[in-house]
Amino acid sequence: MDTFFQWISYIIDNSGLSMLRGARNTLIISFVATILGCLIGFVIGIVQTIPTNKNDHAIKKFLLRLIRVALGVYVEVFRGTPMMAQAFFIFFGSALLFNINMSMWFAAFFIVSINTGAYMSETVRGGILSIDPGQTEGAKAIGMTHYQTMTSVILPQALRNIMPQISNNLIINIKDTCVLSSIGIVELMYASRGAAGANYRYFETFTLTMIMYLAMTLFFSRLLRVIEKKMEGELNYDLATHDTLAHTSGMYNYPMKEGKR
Amino acid sequence: MSENILEIRHLVKNFGGNEVLKDINFNVKKGDVICVIGASGSGKSTLLRCINMLETVSGGQILFHGENIVSGKLSVAAYRKKVGMVFQNFNLFYNMSALKNCMVGLRRVLKIDKLNARRIAINYLHKVGMAPFINARPRQLSGGQQQRVAIARALSMEPEILLFDEPTSALDPQMVGEVLAVMRTLAMEGLTMVIVTHEMAFARDVSSRVVFMHDGVICEEGLPKQIFNDPQKQVTKDFLARFMRG
Numbered sequence: 001m002d003t004f005f006q007w008i009s010y011i012i013d014n015s016g017l018s019m020l021r022g023a024r025n026t027l028i029i030s031f032v033a034t035i036l037g038c039l040i041g042f043v044i045g046i047v048q049t050i051p052t053n054k055n056d057h058a059i060k061k062f063l064l065r066l067i068r069v070a071l072g073v074y075v076e077v078f079r080g081t082p083m084m085a086q087a088f089f090i091f092f093g094s095a096l097l098f099n100i101n102m103s104m105w106f107a108a109f110f111i112v113s114i115n116t117g118a119y120m121s122e123t124v125r126g127g128i129l130s131i132d133p134g135q136t137e138g139a140k141a142i143g144m145t146h147y148q149t150m151t152s153v154i155l156p157q158a159l160r161n162i163m164p165q166i167s168n169n170l171i172i173n174i175k176d177t178c179v180l181s182s183i184g185i186v187e188l189m190y191a192s193r194g195a196a197g198a199n200y201r202y203f204e205t206f207t208l209t210m211i212m213y214l215a216m217t218l219f220f221s222r223l224l225r226v227i228e229k230k231m232e233g234e235l236n237y238d239l240a241t242h243d244t245l246a247h248t249s250g251m252y253n254y255p256m257k258e259g260k261r
Numbered sequence: 262m263s264e265n266i267l268e269i270r271h272l273v274k275n276f277g278g279n280e281v282l283k284d285i286n287f288n289v290k291k292g293d294v295i296c297v298i299g300a301s302g303s304g305k306s307t308l309l310r311c312i313n314m315l316e317t318v319s320g321g322q323i324l325f326h327g328e329n330i331v332s333g334k335l336s337v338a339a340y341r342k343k344v345g346m347v348f349q350n351f352n353l354f355y356n357m358s359a360l361k362n363c364m365v366g367l368r369r370v371l372k373i374d375k376l377n378a379r380r381i382a383i384n385y386l387h388k389v390g391m392a393p394f395i396n397a398r399p400r401q402l403s404g405g406q407q408q409r410v411a412i413a414r415a416l417s418m419e420p421e422i423l424l425f426d427e428p429t430s431a432l433d434p435q436m437v438g439e440v441l442a443v444m445r446t447l448a449m450e451g452l453t454m455v456i457v458t459h460e461m462a463f464a465r466d467v468s469s470r471v472v473f474m475h476d477g478v479i480c481e482e483g484l485p486k487q488i489f490n491d492p493q494k495q496v497t498k499d500f501l502a503r504f505m506r507g
Contacts (some may be wrong), residue, residue: 132352135354142370143418144338152365237358240392240396
């Protein structure tokens with residue numbers, strides 16, 4: 001057992017820094033890609049839920065259908081194939097077919113983002129559909145357009161409802177970026193393999209790797225739980241009044257219309 | 262005679278093969294308080310939802326100040342700014358406080374600056390007796406309180422007509438009174454209202470005209486006195502008899 005801890009401290013001394021750098025890259029990639037993926041997901045989810053009616057212009061209906069089919073294909077392809085295969089396909093395909101040499105970072109963000117986007121679009125669609133239609137009717141009844149209804153009423157509520165899914169996606173991304181090591185992106189998995197190979201100590205190195213992954217995922221799942229709680233809003237509210245005598249009893253003031261009283 | 266704000270002409274609404282509204286005709290003048298009564302399934306709510314274009318109309322015209330909004334140039338959103346609606350289930354925005362609920366339409370639809378929007382919203386919340394609760398979220402309020410905020414939200418837009426779709430049906434008897442009291446005040450102040458309701462006493466006391474609907478048609482229409490004391494049609498008599506018995 002002594003030797004185990006000796007090897008651990010040896011690895012920390014010799015390869016700790018490169019593994020930490022790898023962990024940092026893992027975090028940056030999964031964080032940025034989750035945000036970009038959510039944006040993609042929101043855009044697609046919104047497009048998929050645009051209402052159509054019979055009176056709409058034929059061109060609008062045709063375009064909308066075309067976009068929806070294209071988005072449907074995108075979602076099915078990226079949900080239905082492994083990310084590692086996609087990574088090879090995109091990284092080498094872009095070089096061969098279009099002569100684009102993706103930088104390491106660009107490739108990483110690109111692959112993980114569109115992957116997350118494919119999953120998130122369905123989540124967002126579900127989140128939007130889960131909101132009571134009465135909310136949309138309430139918004140329409142005060143003259144809101146579809147865009148205003150979405151941004152003021154539906155999406156804030158949908159976002160709150162899908163927060164657990166977003167944290168889920170971030171956690172999955174932190175772990176799944178490890179497949180990017182296969183196209184030479186230096187994240188935690190790549191750094192760990194390097195460290196293990198250099199020291200010929202696989203068990204000890206990957207013990208450290210496990211701890212580092214677990215620390216990252218635990219930290220972010222707890223952090224997002226806190227954010228979720230914040231989004232629920234205050235449990236209590238303050239009463240407001242224009243009666244100054246009531247201020248002493250803890251009620252709060254609000255400005256009244258001028259000329260009134 | 263003042264001009265008609267709203268004219269409903271030969272309005273028809275089908276759900277599939279089911280004809281819910283058959284050739285509805287009636288006018289709303291400024292200051293009118295019209296109560297629409299009738300049995301469940303007679304098409305009252307559908308009529309109201311058609312007036313606010315929440316249901317697509319199958320046929321006929323809805324003229325707002327003489328302009329057809331079913332197939333006219335006036336956009337539905339622009340029309341809805343002038344025609345408010347209060348729902349059976351309140352439909353307050355759950356992600357906002359009572360104050361924000363009333364402000365959001367002013368801010369985003371009417372583009373009024375924050376300070377004035379706040380002032381207008383608080384003024385109407387004050388009117389419905391909900392001013393102390395401006396910071397509360399809808400889920401923290403009782404049904405009657407929510408409905409009063411919903412009325413304030415509709416009033417904040419300063420509509421020409423306010424439509425009420427069974428505003429007290431989802432409330433328990435205790436809370437019905439507080440909502441009806443607010444509506445009574447609005448009627449006295451001359452707000453134009455179309456109210457679908459099962460509150461017969463309210464319809465009798467407050468409305469300037471009562472419309473009795475049966476099977477998707479307007480069966481009888483007239484002054485509350487006429488309808489309640491001297492109904493002409495047998496279906497009206499039967500309906501009212503059932504209600505008066507309780």
